Amino acid sequence: MAIEVRIPTILRTYTDGAKSVNGEGATVADLFKDLESRFTGIEQRLVEDDKLRRFVNVYLNDEDVRFLEGISTPLKDGDSVTILPAVAGGAVAGGMR
Template identity: 45%
Template sequence: MAVKVKIPVPLQRLTQGKEEVEGDAGTIISLINNLDQKYPGLGERVSEGGKLRRFVNIYVNEEDVRFMKNEETEVKDGDEVSIVPAIAGGC
């Protein structure tokens, strides 16, 4: 079992059209860096200098990582990670 990572449409070109890929347990930032090895370019889209980009939301099992430890949040095998661009609404 690995960590399941859901890929949004704007990044699917980098994952050969795959909506979901598998990654390794560890911190979010290490997960992203590892995915970047397999899918070059993904890392710099989502993060910059080891930090998540301003307009990237990452959820672990439906919880926003900013309510946990941001990019240092730990994920384990079986967790589901979603990468979601920011969305407008309300006023």
């Protein structure tokens, strides 16, 4: 058993084009470390200062992990994790939340 991770187009350069990969970890943070061990560079696209990047969305079984425990959200075998970059922008460059 493992955790299935759906990879967005923009990050498939790290996974040799794979749309989904298997990983393991007790939390989302551990899972990203596991991915990093095989797909070097992917972790820093997802994590900044030990937190999820503001414009990266991560879902555990169709729930946004921001509404769970964020990067510390516990995982178990058989879970499905989806990574999607936010779709965002706008006219004014200031005021980033």
